[in-house]
Amino acid sequence: xxxxxxxxxxxxxxxxxxxxxxxxxxxxxxxxxxxxxxxxxxxxxxxxxxxxxxxxxxxxxxxxxxxxxxxxxxxxxxxxxxxxxxxxxxxxxxxxxxxxxxxxxxxxxxxxxxxxxxxxxxxxxxxxxxxxxxxxx
Amino acid sequence: xxxxxxxxxxxxxxxxxxxxxxxxxxxxxxxxxxxxxxxxxxxxxxxxxxxxxxxxxxxxxxxxxxxxxxxxxxxxxxxxxxxxxxxxxxxxxxxxxxxxxxxxxxxxxxxxxxxxxxxxxxxxxxxxxxxxxxxxxxxxxxxxxxxxxxxxxxxxxxxxxxxxxxxxxxxxxxxxxxxxxxxxxxxxxxxxxxxxxxxxxxxxxxxxxxxxxxxxxxxxxxxxxxxxxxxxxxxxxxxxxxxxxxxxxxxxxxxxxxxxxxxxxxxxxxxxxxxxxxxxxxxxxxxxxxxxxxxxxxxxxxxxxxxxxxxxxxxx
Numbered sequence: 001x002x003x004x005x006x007x008x009x010x011x012x013x014x015x016x017x018x019x020x021x022x023x024x025x026x027x028x029x030x031x032x033x034x035x036x037x038x039x040x041x042x043x044x045x046x047x048x049x050x051x052x053x054x055x056x057x058x059x060x061x062x063x064x065x066x067x068x069x070x071x072x073x074x075x076x077x078x079x080x081x082x083x084x085x086x087x088x089x090x091x092x093x094x095x096x097x098x099x100x101x102x103x104x105x106x107x108x109x110x111x112x113x114x115x116x117x118x119x120x121x122x123x124x125x126x127x128x129x130x131x132x133x134x135x136x137x
Numbered sequence: 138x139x140x141x142x143x144x145x146x147x148x149x150x151x152x153x154x155x156x157x158x159x160x161x162x163x164x165x166x167x168x169x170x171x172x173x174x175x176x177x178x179x180x181x182x183x184x185x186x187x188x189x190x191x192x193x194x195x196x197x198x199x200x201x202x203x204x205x206x207x208x209x210x211x212x213x214x215x216x217x218x219x220x221x222x223x224x225x226x227x228x229x230x231x232x233x234x235x236x237x238x239x240x241x242x243x244x245x246x247x248x249x250x251x252x253x254x255x256x257x258x259x260x261x262x263x264x265x266x267x268x269x270x271x272x273x274x275x276x277x278x279x280x281x282x283x284x285x286x287x288x289x290x291x292x293x294x295x296x297x298x299x300x301x302x303x304x305x306x307x308x309x310x311x312x313x314x315x316x317x318x319x320x321x322x323x324x325x326x327x328x329x330x331x332x333x334x335x336x337x338x339x340x341x342x343x344x345x346x347x348x349x350x351x352x353x354x355x356x357x358x359x360x361x362x363x364x365x366x367x368x369x370x371x372x373x374x375x376x377x378x379x380x381x382x383x384x385x386x387x388x389x390x391x392x393x394x395x396x397x398x399x400x401x402x403x404x405x406x407x408x409x410x411x412x413x414x415x416x417x418x419x420x421x422x423x424x425x426x427x428x429x430x431x432x433x434x435x436x437x438x439x440x441x442x443x444x445x446x447x448x449x450x451x452x453x
Contacts, residue, residue, distance in 0.1 A: 007168045008231055008256070033232040038256045043239035050245040054238065057252055059160040087157050 009133045010060040014042040014051040016079060019069040024096065028064060031122040037129070048075065052082035055091060061133050062092040065112075072099050073106060080111035092132050096120065144172055148179045151277050156251055159278045163253055166270035169417070177270050184276035185403070187219070188390045189283045191301030193263065193323060196289040198309045199333040202373035204284050205241035209376075210383045211282050212249055219275030219283040220252040223264055233257075237286060251278060262296035263287035266417050269300070269410040298326035299409035302402055303389045305382075307331045308347070310339035324350070327366055329385050335370035335378060344368050364392050423449045 013029050015022055022044050032039045040058050042051060055063050063083065065076055076095055083091055094114040095107065104115045114128055142161065150158035165173050166180070190207075192200045204220060211218050222237035235254035244250045253275075257265050264287060275283050287297050298304050306327030330351070332343045347368045367385050371378035393399030426449050434440045 008226075008233070029234055033227060033234045034230050036227075036230045036232040038226075038233045038235060038254075040235045040254050041239050042245075043242055046242065046245075050242060053245045054242070054252075056157055057160050058238075058254060059164040 008036055008038045009062070009129070010038045010040070010058060011062045011064060011129065012040045012042065012051070012055050012058060012060040013064045013066065014046055014054070014079075015044045015066050016046050016048060016051060016075040017067060017069055017071050018045060019067055019071075020044050021068045022066070024068070025064075025066040027122070028066065028096070028125065031126060032129070035126040035130070048078040048082045051079050052086050052088070055083060056086045056088055060091060062094065062129060065093065065095040065097075067095065067097040067099075070098065072097065073103055076107050076112050077110035084111075092129075094125075094128070096125075142172065144175050144179065147176065148183075148277070151180075151274065152183065152279075154279050156248070156278075159251060159274055160253070162274045163271055166274060167255065167265075167267040169267070173270070177273065180270070180273035180277050184273040187276045187280050187283045188303065188386070189272060189285060189301045190386060191297035191304040192284055192286045192307060193294055193297050193304060193327075194289060194307035194331075195312065198289070198307045198312070199373045200286050200289060200307050201237040201240035203307060203331070203333055203371060203379075204237075204286055205244065206371075206373050206376055206379045207282075207284060207383060207386075208241060208244050208250055210379055212244070212247060215249070216281040217279055218250050219278065219280035220250065220286070221255055221268065221271050221275070221283065222252070222286040223255045223257055223268070223288050225288050226256040226258045228259075251275060251280065257288055263289065263294035264296050264300060266413050269406070269413065272300070294323050295326050296409075299405050302393055302399065303386055304328045305331060305386070307333050308343065309334045310337050310343040312343070328364065328389050329382070330366055330368045331378075331382060332368065332370050333373055336372045336374060340370050344370055363396055363398065364389065419450070 011032055013025050015025050025041065029039045029041050040054070040060065042054055051063065065079060067075060072095065080093055083093065093112050094116065095112050096116040099115055099117055107115055113132070116125055142165065147158055147162055151162055162176060166177055192204055194200055201222065208218050208220065222235070224233055224235045224237060226233045233256035235256060238252055238254050241252065244252065253271065255265050255267065255271060260266050268285070272283060285297065285301055287294055304326050306323060310332060330347050332340055332347065351366060351368065369378055369382055369385065371382055393402065431445055435445070
């Protein structure tokens with residue numbers, strides 16, 4: 001039974017750009033819901049501005065980006081920039097999708113804290129978020 | 138989330154219309170954080186001017202999409218719109234998938250629209266205990282219309298009638314015959330009925346069934362209604378019927394203002410808000426004192442729910 005008074009962490013899962021493959025994003029949404037997070041999903045084909053506005057209005061603790069199109073080096077940093085522009089400096093940004101290892105340093109430099117490639121166990125992502133958000137609170 | 142906020146500063150910024158401040162204030166109020174009571178008091182004072190429209194009805198009838206259409210309509214009239222969308226929390230994990238927002242992402246970057254998804258967090262009845270606090274923040278933000286979408290659980294989702302000024306009940310052409318429409322519960326609280334997905338076959342019969350059930354006559358002892366709930370057809374998919382619906386919503390708002398019913402509803406809303414406040418505190422404090430020892434005693438029949446319940450409520 002859920003007792004009023006618990007404060008689950010809130011996570012926005014977003015799919016930026018021209019990529020309709022959202023199976024992965026939905027699997028993450030489901031896993032996080034089952035792990036006790038309140039998850040908001042933006043749906044596909046979102047602009048960085050839309051994602052940042054949703055993150056701001058929902059006051060989320062973390063934003064998870066999923067992209068399989070190859071445009072992550074353009075879109076992920078653009079979203080980090082938009083979040084900062086809206087004053088969301090403490091929001092944890094993580095991402096996943098088809099992302100070559102050699103791109104990870106550039107993404108981290110842009111503000112993406114964690115990058116999870118194909119085959120990452122769901123528990124790894126859940127543990128990562130629980131660890132990071134427990135520290136932040 | 139940083140918990141250090143200056144309440145006065147936050148309220149000032151919300152009154153100025155700052156979305157970031159409203160968002161933070163909503164979190165504090167919804168989470169019942171330590172500073173929430175001071176904030177909620179202030180927000181309550183500056184609230185009470187917006188039309189609160191409840192959007193209710195079974196899951197999948199198009200409540201979110203229709204809400205999106207109404208936002209578009211109000212924005213064309215340059216009205217400021219606040220949206221609260223409630224989805225259920227898992228009774229197992231406590232988590233939630235808040236999936237209404239994605240239906241109205243076209244309004245995401247509009248500065249005249251503020252959308253917030255809320256989890257029901259254990260409340261039954263299609264809403265959340267924090268709903269009033271959230272409404273007051275949006276009223277302080279200067280919203281002219283506040284759309285409140287309920288979980289959409291079904292026949293007994295009636296709490297919305299003590300929260301909203303106008304209740305919109307949404308159904309579709311394939312939701313059953315007039316017997317369904319005659320049942321008590323959600324069907325009794327609608328101020329305006331909408332048969333959505335009017336692009337599907339069966340629209341005319343659905344409207345006829347609804348009208349028939351609503352028009353079965355007044356029961357003995359029941360006062361003649363000053364407001365006869367209209368039944369409309371819409372197609373949220375292509376926007377058909379939305380201007381007509383908005384006109385009825387305005388009509389009901391005007392009716393509330395001049396009939397005295399508006400004041401009666403406001404009082405009912407305040408009574409419910411007070412009830413939520415008390416429930417939240419009494420239930421929480423009592424349940425926090427349920428120990429494993431108590432449950433063990435119940436298993437071995439040393440005590441019973443009435444005796445222990447009384448003790449938990451009395452011992453403060």
